[in-house]
């Protein structure tokens with residue numbers, strides 16, 4: 128998560144409310160009776176939900192313009208999740224309100240409305256909600272592999288068209304009776320079709336991917352340090368950014384995984400420090416010098432503002448140290464206090480590199496916290512030690528730690544807008 132950015136909230140509201148506005152200029156509002164009110168609100172929810180559902184498909188393109196609006200890829204993924212949840216809630220409220228509307232006439236009518244029928248547009252509406260509901264339950268309650276999570280997202284994307292069919296063709300549909308809504312709905316469906324076509328067929332030609340070769344690989348405790356070289360690779364990136372890599376090795380799944388860059392642009396190689404904790408990262412032990420690697424990126428906004436603040440506090444937990452390695456290498460005149468917390472000596476990654484940087488840059492102060500031997504740092508004591516309420520804070524580590532530390536800093540009087548954090552998960 129980056130500093131508070133209100134653009135995503137504004138965009139989300141505009142996307143939800145724009146078709147509602149179109150509806151309001153062409154259809155009279157009916158609030159005379161309870162039944163009419165329920166009916167009107169139910170339809171408004173459907174239109175706003177449909178718009179957000181389509182928008183969520185557009186966000187999945189990861190286009191640069193979306194990254195700029197949402198403040199980096201991790202934030203874009205977070206908002207993809209939020210927008211999807213809002214769309215789902217609105218689409219769930221829609222039949223609930225319509226059922227209540229019929230129930231105000233009689234319970235039998237309410238039941239009649241809910242009962243599955245052979246009416247195709249109605250079946251499409253029921254199937255849309257049913258499939259999305261099951262997909263949401265699976266992604267919340269069942270721990271599934273990332274690949275399956277991606278497949279589930281594709282299924283949810285396809286279900287959008289069933290929902291659109293329902294919206295256009297259900298008896299009494301407001302969309303089909305309003306020219307502006309027909310135009311809006313058609314544009315939304317065509318854009319969604321284009322996005323899905325682009326994602327499944329053309330994405331390789333749109334996203335620049337760079338070919339690298341593994342120059343060296345080194346195992347240290349439970350991490351692998353990878354160094355990649357290329358004659359024609361990524362020219363520019365900001366320390367703190369990350370890239371997706373796919374390694375061409377028969378012992379590795381053909382998947383792209385995101386990792387923070389520990390190198391800086393002036394170095395000849397792209398470097399990564401990767402903790403081995405799952406199927407893919409454990410299989411990285413099989414990587415050999417000479418393997419071909421496809422790299423997509425750079426992404427992220429984590430280190431974007433480091434030149435802006437003269438005094439900075441960096442907080443790293445475990446493998447969350449990786450973006451700070453690049454940021455420390457690139458550090459100029461700013462004063463930085465890096466608090467690095469690790470579970471044991473063997474899990475203190477990049478210690479030699481950090482100590483070497485601290486030796487050459489006196490403005491870089493290293494505070495090591497071995498949580499096996501020392502109590503965990505507290506944000507209030509760091510805030511007191513830094514004695515600078517304008518110091519900007521960067522946090523990267525396990526999600527629960529980041530949440531607690533952010534809360535504690537805010538409680539200790541640090542402005543939430545001065546806190547930037549990066550989660551090692553895209554959801």
Ligand SMILES: Cc1cc2nc3c(=O)[nH]c(=O)nc-3n(C[C@H](O)[C@H](O)[C@H](O)COP(=O)(O)OP(=O)(O)OC[C@H]3O[C@@H](n4cnc5c(N)ncnc54)[C@H](O)[C@@H]3O)c2cc1C
Nearest residue numbers: 273383384385386387400401402405406407408449551552
């Ligand atoms: C912005 C960012 C920067 C990161 N930087 C580093 C780093 O410098 N060093 C490091 O060790 N780890 C880093 N990670 C985490 C790393 O990407 C995951 O640990 C790795 O992908 C796990 O894969 P796995 O199959 O070994 O583990 P699994 O147990 O299969 O997955 C663990 C978790 O990793 C995530 N994940 C799995 N596969 C993918 C995928 N293909 N794409 C996206 N997420 C996936 C999912 O949230 C999953 O729950 C970073 C993640 C992000 C989002």
